[in-house]
Amino acid sequence: MGRGFGVLAAVCAGAVLLAGCGEESGSATGTGTPSSGGSPSTAEEYAEATRKEHDRAWPGIARKCRDVRPEPTARAEGEEGVPENPKYGENNAYKQTTDVTPDELCRGEAHAARIAAALEDAAPADLRDEERTRRLFEDLGYGPDTVSARQNDAALVWWDVMVAGAGPCISGNTDPAAGIDVHGVYMEGGCTEPVGGH
DSSP states (O other): OHHHHHHHHHHHHHHHHHHTTTOOSSOSSSSSSOOTTSOOOSHHHHHHHHHHHHHHHOHHHHHHTTTSOOSOOOOOTTTTOOOSSHHHHHHTGGGOBOOOOHHHHHHHHHHHHHHHHHHHHSOGGGGSOHHHHHHHHHHTTOOGGGEEEEEEETTEEEEEEEOTTTOSEEEEESOTTSOOEEEOOBTTSSSSOOOOOO
């Protein structure tokens, strides 16, 4: 036991010493952002890093939303009262979304305006085809892994976009007259409204 235990202790001590090498703890600037070369270690650091990535990719939207507070606003008292049918909330819980902060809403609405303008300018044939709709979003700068598009019928495509760092989901369809919805991620995950429930 003596020799095996000593080797095990030496290996463990070496691993502990090496685990911290080459990494700074926290932020070099004190801003709460991850140190350069390191990975974000907290949810706040991750959110800040993705927001900065978004703002580098979309500087016009970043400028527009620069002065909007990131924290959620307080809800008015009685805003979420008991619905007329209390079972409604229980039966539709799968449709609940996460809250959207004011700065996320600002970024989402700015992206929605870009998308609405592109839909208005698009050729009618592009608005009736799922693949062409995906290409339209890619041409706007939204990556294929962030766009969901599904053919509804011969003339309409429903779509959802999750813009990394912006926070909310942006959903709509290819009818330029239809509205575009900016909302939080569905509790069951993703930007596409879940189908089903109980």
